[in-house]
Amino acid sequence: MNKQHKQDISFCLICTLLGAILVTLLVLRNSPSMTPTTALSLCGVGCLVYLTSASIIFVFSYYIGKIFAKIDKSAVEEYCWLIALRISDKRKSKNADIVLPRLRYFLFTVLKKNNDFLGLPLGDDELCLNMDGVAFRQNNVFYRVSLIIPEDLEQNTETFRQLIQDYVEQELSTYGCYGLRSVYASNRYGSWWSVYIDQIEVDEKRHRLIFELMYIGNNYAALYRKRIFDREHVVQTQEQDVYDDEIE
Structure with missing residues (x-):
């Protein structure tokens, strides 16, 4: 993993933390009866679910990108061109x-x-x-x-x-x-x-x-x-x- 990817991950974590704090403040403002501990717990669970989903998507995208990087792009383009040509020939x-x-x-x-x-x-x-x-x-x-x-x-x-x-x-x-x-x-x-x-x-x-x-x-x-x-x-x-x- 290169330096750029590490910076992207750090930026996402910081944004997630700031988002959690903002959501907590909004929940406390709109629900005065809710204690700060309960609001933090709910926000923590939400952040955990978000981070888990983001991590899965990031890892999946990272490895898919690695796979596509090793594939000959010209071969893929030629395959797509042949499919389009076959469809065009059938229409004609x-x-x-x-x-x-x-x-x-x-x-x-x-x-x-x-x-x-x-x-x-x-x-x-x-x-x-x-x-x-x-x-x-x-x-x-x-x-x-x-x-x-x-x-x-x-x-x-x-x-x-x-x-x-x-x-x-x-x-x-x-x-x-x-x-x-x-x-x-x-x-x-x-x-x-x-x-x-x-x-x-x-x-x-x-x-x-x-x-x-x-x-x-x-x-x-x-x-x-x-x-x-x-x-x-x-x-x-x-x-x-x-x-x-x-x-x-």
Whole structure:
């Protein structure tokens, strides 16, 4: 126990003693029939109960503080952050049962209409696309849909993704998306088509083509889409500058 703790204990004892004397004087003033000995006895019992309770609380707090001092605070903060993140993810995915089937139907419609150019092994309806749940990144929900493919994808996945995204935007501008909005307008981040294909992956082991779609229906999704647009625009500008330099 350091010097500061000893001073705190001494201060509490002095305050308790002064409080006992003050209470005794008040009791004697308000109850003239009570003898000083009885008043002192009652005040002594009260002070004893108070000191006992204070001592227990002080000892308990002291040892709890020692325990917490030995615990890695970063680990506790990380644990609390993971709990908060899990709660946030559950809240964000509460509409997945509604959004995911409609996105699957919309994606199937787009792929089916343009399959002469895409050449994908599609079935007769949207059931050929498997719903693989959701993923969370940067405060956003990404809906995963997969298609069984017998062979590896011949095209570059990024080029293939951009091509399908063009078809998606054409479908949204012409017919919209059943049960979902076609455009999301944000005062801060602009207006965007509501369906965005974030990435396409090829799972060679399971022979699946995996689509990750984002439904833009809030400011977090609009911000994510704007950042991607800005990054792609910067890359295209840099490539154009390099090409111009080579011509010169």
